[in-house]
Amino acid sequence: MRLPFPKLPILRRSASPRAMIDRYSWFELILIYLGVFVFLFFMLSPFIEGFLVSLKPLAQLFSTPYRFWPENGSFEAYRTMWxxxxxxxxxxxxxxxxxxxxxxxxxVLVVPAAYAFARFKFRGMALVLGAFLAVSMFSGAVLLIPLFRLMRTLGLLNTYWAMIIPGAAFLIPSAIWLLRTYMMRIPPELHEAAYMDGxxxxxxxxxxxxxxxxxGxxxxxxxTFIGAYAQQFIFALTFxxxxxxxxxxxGLFAFFGRQxxxxNELMAxxxxxxxxxxxxxxxLQRYLVGGLTAGAVK
Structure with missing residues (x-):
């Protein structure tokens, strides 16, 4: 005797798959896009204004009333600056x-140090991390005189190393804190499994x-590259x-005359x-996105 096959309910396809994902109301979407627009406006407006200044003749920059869009703009400043x-x-x-x-x-210095601070517990670790955090709060201008004497003693004045070594030293503490936080999120079971395998x-x-x-x-x-590229002024001017x-x-100081x-050439x-x-x-961001994607599917 054949048993009757139970009838399964017919699953109807949703009329709008987007409605299952997009749960924001129209008012919330307006607020989100408005917030993004305001953020991008304040972030990009200095760059837009600087680019327009580079296109204006020098006499037009001090005209009254001030005009945002350049008249007879050209890329002449990009040629004359050379x-x-x-x-x-x-x-x-x-x-x-x-x-x-x-x-x-x-x-080279931060990667193993961040791994050690993230995986191992040792006496005085909190004190060392606190010292790193305290050092990162100091400005390079505070230590210019001791650094100048150190560079002169080592014979590094008027060399690349006089700007590389202090710049790297001031960037190491914040880099350790940032990478340590990332490595602490790596499951410790991976380390234990590798240890069990010998x-x-x-x-x-x-x-x-x-x-x-x-x-990470x-x-x-x-x-680090952005910080090293931006903080070269004070060390180069001193050392x-x-x-x-x-x-x-x-080198950009050449555009600052006495009067x-x-x-326009400075902006260019x-x-x-x-x-x-x-x-x-x-x-580098391309590799960053690729690494994040690869880690998500492993």
Missing amino acids: VRIPYFGLYIFNSLLIATVATVIVL ASEFYTFRRVILPIARP IIVVAIM NSRTEYMPLPV EVIW ASFVGIAPALVIIFY
């Missing part, structure tokens, strides 16, 4: 070199922890007096100077 600063390309190269070497030094501490760190921590390392690398080692922030400031030089750094950051 005449005013013949070593402008060298300044950009020096800034990139100093920031890159400082970033490499910071990563892996050494160094092998576990190199083959297990580093691939998983790659997104790239974030630290980006932030260096040679043109061949001068970074970009000090006037060449604002600023945009040209940050362009290589932006290219490097966007290039």
Whole structure:
């Protein structure tokens, strides 16, 4: 005797799949987009204004009433700035070199240190981390005189190292805190499983922890590079007096005359100077997104 097959309920397809995902009301969406617009406006308006200033003739910048959109705008300032600063390309190269070497030094020291602070417990760890946090609150200007005497004693004045070493030293504490927080989120079971399989501490760190921590390392690398690229002014102005080692922030001082400031060329030089750094950051962000995606599906 054949038993009757029970009838299953017919599942009707939702008329709008988006309604199952999008749970915001129209009023909440308006507030979200309005908040994003206000945030982007305050973030991008200085860059937009600076770019428009670089397109204006110098006489038009001081006209009354002030006009936001340039009249007869041109890229003439992007050409004349190279005449005013013949070593402008060298300044950009020096800034990139100093920031890159400082970033490499910071990563070499910070990655194992952050791993140690995240995985091991030892006496005085809280005190050391607190000291790192306290050091990161000091400005470089406070320690200029001791640093100058140290650089002179080591014979590093008027060299790249006079700007690389202090810059890296001030970036290490914040980088340790940032990467330590990321490594603390890595499951400790991975470390224990590698230990049970007979892996050494160094092998576990190199083959297990580093691939998983790659997104966090790239974030630290980006932030360190930005910090090293931006903080070169005070160290270069104090520890260096040679043109061949001068970074970009000090080179921009050529646009500040005794009676006037060449604002259009200054803005043009600023945009040209940050362009290589932006290219490097966007290039690293691609690997950051790739690392996050790979870690999400493992």
